[in-house]
Amino acid sequence: MSSRHTPGPLGAASAGNRPYDAVLCDLDNVIRFYDTAPLAALERAAGLAEGTTMEIAYAPEIDLPLLLGRITQDAWVEAVAAVLAERLGGDTERARTLGRALAGAPFRADTEVVGLLRRARTHVPLVLVTNATLQLDDDLALLGLTDLADAVVSSAVERVAKPDPALCRIAAERAGVPAERCLFVDDRQENVDAAATLGMRGVLYRGPEDLRRALGPYA
Structure with a gap:
């Protein structure tokens, strides 16, 4: 799926x-969810606390280069493994196994959320705006969601990541509507706050009911 789609026709003019x-709409933890149980089992077997790998992997100094498209996922795994190996007494192979388990964690789409967004899209344009890797198009294909949105704005393509409001601004431009006429949905408060600085109506997502309420008549 191209990350530079033509906005839907409803974006051209707003109705009063x-x-x-x-x-x-954000992707991860709103639409897409990962199964990290296999990784947790590997961490326990290695004598690490559950969540250690993600804590390391998602630290900005390791994660941001991947999300900005500056490094490959393999390079990201190696960076994660280098830190993990220090906690594993130099066991680099086990550290790489943990890094690969995170990178290859299975994921699924929340069908209820997808249904809500598809219905909303029959009324207004939908743009996915996400901090993602260069593999995003392949991931959306695996999820069966290449046709979900009118456009996809990815940090790895645009080389800017949330919470920088620039990514939200790009998304509004792709939708073809003013920022203050956009509904922005994200699971992280700092991203919602960034969208609000542009005049967007921000919604902090905690579950499908949050989205249903926010979409209002288009749910």
Whole structure:
């Protein structure tokens, strides 16, 4: 799926009776969810606390180069493994196994959320705006979601990551509507706050009901 799609026709002009003219939605922890149970089992076997690998992997100094498209996923795994190996007494092979388990963690789409977004898209443009890797198009294909949105704005392509409001601004431009007429949905408060600085209506996502309420008449 291209990350530079033409916005849907409804983005060209706003109707006075619409609560908003576009939906900008995060991907991970809103639409896509990972199964980290296999990784947790490997961590326990290695004598590490559950979540150690993710704590290391998602530290900005390790994660951001991947999300900005500056390094490959293999290079990211090696960076994670280098830190893990220090905690594993120099066991680099086990550290790499943990890094690969995180990189290859299975994922699924929340069908309820997908249904809500598909219905909303029949009324207004939908743009996915996500901190993601250069593998995003392949991931969306695996999820069966290449046709979900009018456009996909990815940090790895644009070389800017949330919470920088620039990514939200790009998403509004792809939707073809003013920022203040966008509904922005994300699971992280700092990203919602960044969107609000542009005048967007921000929604902190905790579950499908949050999205249903936010979408209002288009749910």
